[in-house]
Amino acid sequence: MAYAYLFKYIIIGDTGVGKSCLLLQFTDKRFQPVHDLTIGVEFGARMITIDGKQIKLQIWDTAGQESFRSITRSYYRGAAGALLVYDITRRDTFNHLTTWLEDARQHSNSNMVIMLIGNKSDLESRREVKKEEGEAFAREHGLIFMETSAKTASNVEEAFINTAKEIYEKIQEGVFDINNEKRLKNGRKLSCCYTTTTDASISALRTQVKDRGLWRRSIYAVARNQRQLNGT
Ligand SMILES: Nc1nc2c(ncn2[C@@H]2O[C@H](COP(=O)(O)OP(=O)(O)OP(=O)(O)O)[C@@H](O)[C@H]2O)c(=O)[nH]1
Ligand SMILES: [Mg+2]
Numbered sequence: 001m002a003y004a005y006l007f008k009y010i011i012i013g014d015t016g017v018g019k020s021c022l023l024l025q026f027t028d029k030r031f032q033p034v035h036d037l038t039i040g041v042e043f044g045a046r047m048i049t050i051d052g053k054q055i056k057l058q059i060w061d062t063a064g065q066e067s068f069r070s071i072t073r074s075y076y077r078g079a080a081g082a083l084l085v086y087d088i089t090r091r092d093t094f095n096h097l098t099t100w101l102e103d104a105r106q107h108s109n110s111n112m113v114i115m116l117i118g119n120k121s122d123l124e125s126r127r128e129v130k131k132e133e134g135e136a137f138a139r140e141h142g143l144i145f146m147e148t149s150a151k152t153a154s155n156v157e158e159a160f161i162n163t164a165k166e167i168y169e170k171i172q173e174g175v176f177d178i179n180n181e182k183r184l185k186n187g188r189k190l191s192c193c194y195t196t197t198t199d200a201s202i203s204a205l206r207t208q209v210k211d212r213g214l215w216r217r218s219i220y221a222v223a224r225n226q227r228q229l230n231g232t
Helices: 019-028 066-073 091-095 097-107 131-141 156-172 199-208 212-230
Strands: 005-012 041-050 053-062 081-087 113-119 144-147
Touching: 005 019, 005 097, 005 156, 019 041, 019 053, 019 081, 019 113, 019 156, 041 156, 053 156, 066 097, 081 091, 081 097, 081 156, 091 097, 091 131, 097 113, 113 131, 113 156, 131 144, 144 156
Parallel strands: 005 053, 005 081, 081 113, 113 144
Antiparallel strands: 041 053
């Protein structure tokens, strides 16, 4: 299907905050109740419409576990948007936001739009982080903010779509120059709205993942992502 723009997103945040569930709810309108730990990265895509234009969102869901940190860093490249997720029922995931933000700022385009997400808003009785705290953190660091529930789907569409609206506005204002694309060695283009996975991801994985079983699963994940990407 033809589209006017391709926006690359990256989803980041501590393990177990609900990154994969947010993606699944957005792409498949389903909820996965069991924590299926992400190995390396997973990939999803969906078409949306903004201002009458078809926009393809290409979404990279990263592993929150510390041992995958160096591989997930390589996925910031070319990202126009990031969803930085914490779990409103686990204060530690909120406390780690500064580290995630430092990582994001260091490895991404300075114009990348960052949406802060306080997920699991359906678990009000177990809440450890007030909505006002999320809002204050976002204000202080220049992020957009929403509370979501990947379980009930509350605000999930809005989170992905509002991020795209912000990117779209930046393109209109000329902040993101999508015509000024860098050509890669293989002739493919790289810009805020285009991306590639690289062999670097695989070599980063090799040094990171010592466990053989995990390593094999990771390689399959990267290869699957590459195939899907090539098909986009
Ligand atoms: N009640 C509730 N549970 C959720 C929500 N989102 C995710 N969960 C649960 O939280 C657990 C972790 O969700 P995942 O999406 O796998 O977490 P993740 O952030 O992808 O974790 P990693 O892949 O390890 O980085 C699962 O058991 C989900 O069912 C939510 O909005 N509400
Ligand atoms: Mg996951």
